[in-house]
Amino acid sequence: MSWDWEKLQEQKQRNQPGRTPDLGNLEDKIKQIWQMKFPGMKFVVAIVVLLWLASGIYIVEPDEVGVVQRFGAYARTTPPGPHYHLPVPLESVQTPKVTQVRRIEIGFRSGGGQRGYVAGQNRSFPEEALMLTGDENIVNVQFIVQYQIKNAQDYLFNISQPQKTVKDAAEAAMRKVIGHNKIDNALTTGKFAIQNDTKQLLQTILDHYTSGINIVAVQLQDVHPPKEVSDAFKDVASAKEDKSRFINEAEAYRNDLIPKTRGEVASIVNQAEAYKQTVINKAEGDSSRFLAVLREYKKAKDITKKRLYLETMESILSQPSVQKVILSSEALGKAVPYLPLDRLGEPAPTGRMQGASNAATGNKGGN
Incomplete structure (x- = not known):
């Protein structure tokens, strides 16, 4: 101007x-x-x-x-x-993005970011990954944390460095959880429980800070012992796997054998019970029949004796294996006894011998 x-x-x-x-x-x-x-x-x-x-x-x-x-x-x-x-x-x-899932890597850095974790292609950070277990062993734990903003006001005004806060709290939570577990759990079957416990503890810490952050997931990427003792741990893990395999095979054999044995036992017991009942019923029937015959015999001894004789001869002579020769009393007196010498070494049929014996007894009775 x-x-x-x-x-x-x-x-x-x-x-x-x-x-x-x-x-x-x-x-x-x-x-x-x-x-x-x-x-x-x-x-x-x-x-x-x-x-x-x-x-x-x-x-x-x-x-x-x-x-x-x-x-x-x-x-x-x-x-x-x-x-x-x-x-x-x-x-x-x-304008913070509240639906975006943010990711923090602890114990390693993947570099590319989009490919995610690839074993052998990531940079390790031992100062973050080495942790002490409850049984005083050192284990290398690499994991990721995924989180979202659940309260934008708390997220922007209550913490100055959100990502560093989540990283430090996650590392502290994981160290505490690993410190309460044995190394076998961390390496084998306890990983899922460790992830859940770490997620809950981390969420509790961040809520105490009123950080406005919601933890979506905590995922273990790689858990292994230090390189100096990795071979020994591999041998131990292999032995445990063999133990588990042998136990599973034995259990499978046991589960296959026991039902078969129980079935055979049940079958034998049922057969014995059936045989027992059959013998009892047969004995009761024979006893009842004998008593009935005895009653008839007492009423008419001669008639009953004759009837029993005829029934016995009928049952013997009606068998097809019995050779029958019918002779009169006169012819029987003139017959020459015959002894089959060529068959003395052979067992004679029971029915034939019994038939011959009964026939002789009958002839005597007839005379």
């Missing part, structure tokens, strides 16, 4: 010493000069003011929330969509 200083000096010289200058004329002069030198200044100032007011318009994306600060202090939280806040420096806004 430049004024016509010559005219001002001339005006000053006209004023007498001790007299008050005519300020009204001076202000008019300045207004005239201003309007003459900057005729469009009002328009420019209006545009600047409009742009300054328009700078308060902001848009919150669907995966974000807006946190408005007034003179640096928290004012309000806005949901996704277009919004307005007073221009800077009166108000400002931050």
Whole structure:
């Protein structure tokens, strides 16, 4: 800005010493000069003011929330969509992504980030990974932590370095959980429980800090003993695997053999019970039949004796294996006894011998 200083000096010289200058004329002069030198200044100032007011318009994306600060202090939280806040420096806004799952690697660094964990291709950090177990063994634990923002206000204003806070708290939680477990659990069957315990403990720590962070998952990537003793641990693990395999095979054999044995035992018992019942029923039947015959015999001894004889001969002679020769009493008296010498070494059929014996007895009775 430049004024016509010559005219001002001339005006000053006209004023007498001790007299008050005519300020009204001076202000008019300045207004005239201003309007003459900057005729469009009002328009420019209006545009600047409009742009300054328009700078308060902001848009919150669907995966974000807006946190408005007034003179640096928290004012309000806005949901996704277009919004307005007073221009800077009166108000400002931050829009953290609350649905994004953030990832922290502890004990190793994958470098690329997108490929994730690849054994043998990651940089190890022993100062983070080496931990002491409950049975005083050292184990190398590499794991990742995934988390989200659950309260944007707490996340932005209660902790100054969120990622470092989560990393330090996760390392402390994992060391405590590993310190309460034996090395066998950490290397074999206890990994799932260690992950869950670490997640719960880490969430408790962060909630105590009112950090506004929600732990999504804690995942063990690689758990192994130090290189100096890794071969010995491999031998121990191999022996334990063999032990488990032998136990499983024995259990499988046991589970296969016991049901078969129980089935055979049940079958033998059932057969014995059936045989027992058969013998009892047969004995009872024979006893009842004998008693019935005895009663008839007492009533008529000769008739009953004759009937028993005839029934016995009928049962013997009716067998197809018995050779039958029928002789009269006269012919029987003239018959020469025959002894089969060529068959003396052979066992004679029971039915034939019994038939011959019964026949001889019958003939005698007939005579």
